[in-house]
Amino acid sequence: MMPISHDACGIYNVWAKIVMNNNAPYHDWEVNVPVKIGKNFLVTITPEKGVINKPVQVDVKSDLGLEVEYARIEIINIYGKQYKGGTVRENF
Amino acid sequence: MVVTKEDEGYCNYTKPIEVRHNLTIRGPYSGRHPDDPVAGDEIVIRVLDEENEPVHGASINVRGPEERYLNTDRGGGVLFFVDEPGEHYIEITKTVPPYWGVNKTMYVLAKPVLVIFASPEKPILGDDITVKITNENISDVNITLTNPNGFSMTLTTGRGSEVTFDSKLLGKYIIRADKDDYTSSTLEIEVNNLLKILTGDEENHVMGNNLTITVLDQDDYPVPNAVVTIKDSEGKEEVGTTDHKGEVEFILNSKKYKISAEKKDFIKAEAEITPLVKKLSLSLSTKKLRIDEGSIYISVKEDDTGAPVPAKITIEGERTGVEIEETSSGLTFTPEFSDNYRIFATKENYGGAKDSFVVESVPIGIDTVLDKKELVIKITTSGKPLQAVDVSIKTPKGKIIESTDMEGIVRVNLDEEGKGRYTVFASKPPNYERSEVGVEIIRNQEYWWMWLILIIILISLIVVWRF
Numbered sequence: 001m002m003p004i005s006h007d008a009c010g011i012y013n014v015w016a017k018i019v020m021n022n023n024a025p026y027h028d029w030e031v032n033v034p035v036k037i038g039k040n041f042l043v044t045i046t047p048e049k050g051v052i053n054k055p056v057q058v059d060v061k062s063d064l065g066l067e068v069e070y071a072r073i074e075i076i077n078i079y080g081k082q083y084k085g086g087t088v089r090e091n092f
Numbered sequence: 093m094v095v096t097k098e099d100e101g102y103c104n105y106t107k108p109i110e111v112r113h114n115l116t117i118r119g120p121y122s123g124r125h126p127d128d129p130v131a132g133d134e135i136v137i138r139v140l141d142e143e144n145e146p147v148h149g150a151s152i153n154v155r156g157p158e159e160r161y162l163n164t165d166r167g168g169g170v171l172f173f174v175d176e177p178g179e180h181y182i183e184i185t186k187t188v189p190p191y192w193g194v195n196k197t198m199y200v201l202a203k204p205v206l207v208i209f210a211s212p213e214k215p216i217l218g219d220d221i222t223v224k225i226t227n228e229n230i231s232d233v234n235i236t237l238t239n240p241n242g243f244s245m246t247l248t249t250g251r252g253s254e255v256t257f258d259s260k261l262l263g264k265y266i267i268r269a270d271k272d273d274y275t276s277s278t279l280e281i282e283v284n285n286l287l288k289i290l291t292g293d294e295e296n297h298v299m300g301n302n303l304t305i306t307v308l309d310q311d312d313y314p315v316p317n318a319v320v321t322i323k324d325s326e327g328k329e330e331v332g333t334t335d336h337k338g339e340v341e342f343i344l345n346s347k348k349y350k351i352s353a354e355k356k357d358f359i360k361a362e363a364e365i366t367p368l369v370k371k372l373s374l375s376l377s378t379k380k381l382r383i384d385e386g387s388i389y390i391s392v393k394e395d396d397t398g399a400p401v402p403a404k405i406t407i408e409g410e411r412t413g414v415e416i417e418e419t420s421s422g423l424t425f426t427p428e429f430s431d432n433y434r435i436f437a438t439k440e441n442y443g444g445a446k447d448s449f450v451v452e453s454v455p456i457g458i459d460t461v462l463d464k465k466e467l468v469i470k471i472t473t474s475g476k477p478l479q480a481v482d483v484s485i486k487t488p489k490g491k492i493i494e495s496t497d498m499e500g501i502v503r504v505n506l507d508e509e510g511k512g513r514y515t516v517f518a519s520k521p522p523n524y525e526r527s528e529v530g531v532e533i534i535r536n537q538e539y540w541w542m543w544l545i546l547i548i549i550l551i552s553l554i555v556v557w558r559f
Contacts, residue, residue, distance in 0.1 A: 009103035038103040041095050049192050050111035051142055060095050060105075068102070074094045075109075 009038025039063060041071065112190040114142035115150065120182060120198045130201045130273060131177045137196075139168045139184060147186055156180040157200070177202035206233065206269040208279040214359055215259050216286045216310050223267050224254040227274070238266040240283075259283040262357045286310035287318060287353045287361035297367045299344050300441035307338045307353045307361070314338025318355040324348065345441065371395035371443035372403055374435055382452045383430045383523040384474075391422035392437045392445070403439035410434065412522060427451040429522045456481065456518050458529040467504040467533065471496045471518050481520045488512030506533060 011034050018029040040063040050056045060071045095105040119137035122129035129135060139147040146168025154160035157176035164170050174180065177200050185193040207226045215221050225233045231251050238244045240263025247255040259265065261283065268278045290306040297303065307318040318334045324346030332340035334353075344367040351363045377389035392403040400421040407416040409431040416425070427433070430453035438444040457472040471481045477500025485492045485502075487509035494502040496518075504514070511533050519526040 009101055036103075038101050040103055041097075041105040043093075043095055043105050043107065045093070045107070045109060050109055051114045051192070052111055054114075054142065056109065056111075058093065058095075062102075068097060071095055071097045071102070074096075076094065 009036075011036050041068065112192045113186075115147060115184055115186065115191045115194045116140040116142070116144065117184055117194050117196060120196065128199050128201050129174060131175055131203050132173065132273070133200070134171060134173050135198070137164075137170050137182070137184070139164045139170075139186075141191070147191070150184055150186040150191070153183045153185075154180055155183070174198075174200045176200065203273060203275040205275040206230075206271060206277045208267055208269050208277055210267060210279055210281045213281070215281060215283050216359070217259060217262055217283055218310075219283070220256050220258050221265070221281065221283075222254055222256045223269075223279075225249060225269055226253070230271070230274075232271065233274075234270045236268040236270070238268075240264055285358045287315060287355065287358045288312070289320075289351055289353050289361045289363040291351065291363060291365050294365075297344065297365050299347070299367045299369050301344055301367070303342050303344050303365070303367075305332075305334075305340050305342065305351060305353075307334045307340075309358070315353075315355060315358070318353045318358070320351065320353045323350045323352075369443050370441070372401065372437045372439060372445040373398075374437050374445045374447040376435070376447060376449055378449065379447075380450045380452065381427075382454060383427060384454050387424045387426040388449060389422065389424050390435060392420075392439075395443075395445070401439065401442070403437045403442070406436040406438075408434045408436075430454075431522065453523050453525045455525045456520065456527040458516055458518050458527050460514075460516065460529060460531045462506075462533070463503075465505060465507050467506055467514060467531065469502045469504065469516050469518075471500045471502070473524065477501070478520065478524070481518050481524070484517040484519075486515040486517075488514075 014031075014033055014035050016031045018031070020028050042061040042063050042065065044059040046057045058073055060068050060073065062068050093107050093109050096102070117137065117139055120129075120135045122133040122135055124130065124133065137152060139150045141147050146164070146166065148164055148166045148168060150164040150168070152160070152162040152164065152170050154162070154172070157178040157180065158174065160172050162170045162172055180198045180200060182196040182198060183193065184196070185191070204227060209224045209226050211222045211224070212219060223235055230253050231249060233249045233253065234246055235249065235255050236244055236246045237257055240261045247257070249255055262285065264280050264282050266278055266280055268276060270276045286309060288308045290308065291297065292304055305320055307315045307320060309315050314334070314336070315338045316334055316336045318338070319331060320334060320340045321329055321331050322342050323329045325348040326346070328346075330342055332342065334340045347367060347369060349365050349367070351365065353361045371394070373393050373395040375391045375393060381388060390405060392401055392405060393399060394401050402419055402421045404417060404419045405423055407425060408414065409429065410433070412429045412431045414429060414431065430451045433449050433451065435447045435449070436444060437446070454473050456478065459470040459472065461468040461470070469483055469485070471478045471483065477496070477498070479496055479498055479500060481496040481500065483494050483496060483502045485494070485504055487504065488511065489509050492504060492509075496502055514531045514533055516529045516531065517526065
């Protein structure tokens with residue numbers, strides 16, 4: 001199978017044609033399927049049950065468990081965006 | 093919360109985070125904390141927020157052996173009583189403003205039950221009754237006594253665990269014991285009169301005799317109208333009622349009796365007697381006699397006293413099948429036949445007796461005499477001729493069977509039967525013994541021709557000698 005490279009997370013339609021040998025008993029195949037491509041964040045929130053006026057720590061790692069630098073973390077509540085930040089920031 | 097990174101192909105991460113107030117729970121506590129509460133205890137729970145400020149209006153739902161739906165007061169506290177032992181599940185929630193809920197469990201121990209023991213268990217009117225609480229290390233128990241008339245009084249065991257009261261009334265007393273932290277209990281005891289059964293001297297407990305049963309109370313006064321039941325070993329019952337002297341009479345027909353006496357307001361009395369069984373004994377004038385020797389005297393007596401007692405006497409001949417029955421204390425038996433005899437003596441309410449004796453047969457004598465041409469066989473007994481004896485003679489030519497005549501004689505013609513061995517059998521059952529005799533007969537007339545030849549030879553010799 002040929003590797004498919006990508007540069008952004010998204011859903012792509014992949015079209016493939018499988019050509020059989022001349023003596024194959026069946027017809028050739030054509031496939032067209034949507035495929036989700038991209039890396040997942042592994043996010044840990046401590047504590048899971050957040051308490052008012054108590055800090056909540058958010059750790060972001062790649063799905064391979066490696067640190068992810070410069071990921072953007074946005075905390076949004078009913079009053080709008082409350083926090084935007086990088087790797088490690090304190091609550092406000 | 094949204095996590096993004098513009099390069100390196102990461103997908104956006106979005107997750108809602110819920111933030112609420114925290115509940116801090118103090119309790120549930122009873123006055124026994126840190127020990128588990130006991131049924132009946134008051135329980136307190138205090139609810140605080142994350143800043144240790146009391147939470148007013150939090151819901152406290154108790155489930156398990158019993159259910160409670162409560163709300164905390166302004167001080168964040170709640171008080172309630174638990175009545176049932178077992179595991180209680182407590183759910184503490186508050187939704188406005190939102191708080192994270194908390195669940196707790198509480199185990200409630202059962203109250204120990206007060207154990208009452210009264211002594212005596214079956215008190216008699218006038219007895220002092222001691223009520224003892226047998227729980228370990230217990231004191232200060234309230235004992236409430238309710239007498240048969242329904243009046244109650246309460247005593248306390250003080251530092252000890254027992255109280256004593258005297259029973260002045262017949263009937264049921266109800267005893268109730270109460271103490272904090274214990275489950276109350278009650279005991280009923282019945283105060284009765286006592287019945288005593290008197291059956292007289294054991295020597296008079298003899299099968300066939302009358303038995304007088306006397307029923308008395310605890311002060312040895314006769315108890316009239318008491319129902320007395322006697323039950324024999326086979327379960328057969330007889331019931332009687334005592335007279336004004338407390339007496340009732342029965343006839344003893346069994347080897348064992350259970351006796352009971354009952355009357356209202358009296359404790360049932362029971363007794364047992366084992367009447368003696370008198371035995372018979374047989375006495376014989378002899379154990380062995382000959383058929384011609386006359387009679388045997390048989391007498392029946394009580395085994396222990398030796399006193400003559402009329403009883404059924406049965407005599408059975410083993411071989412002849414003779415059977416004689418007579419009810420008497422003694423009889424004379426003249427046997428007609430020789431045999432082995434068994435004797436039984438039986439009488440109602442007496443143990444039977446048995447014995448045996450032997451009547452022997454008489455020997456027969458056989459004499460044989462040659463009388464010219466006859467063999468004379470004479471059968472005698474004790475020297476006297478015996479008539480009608482069956483005589484069987486085995487002769488050289490066969491077998492002859494004859495009966496003896498008046499003189500005890502049988503004759504056999506030797507001319508007919510020839511010379512040789514004669515065997516004579518004589519028998520007269522059942523009273524005479526069988527006898528046997530053998531005789532060798534060599535008849536003279538059988539040799540006459542030899543004499544003739546000898547004479548001829550002699551004459552021939554004389555003639556030869558002469559000439």
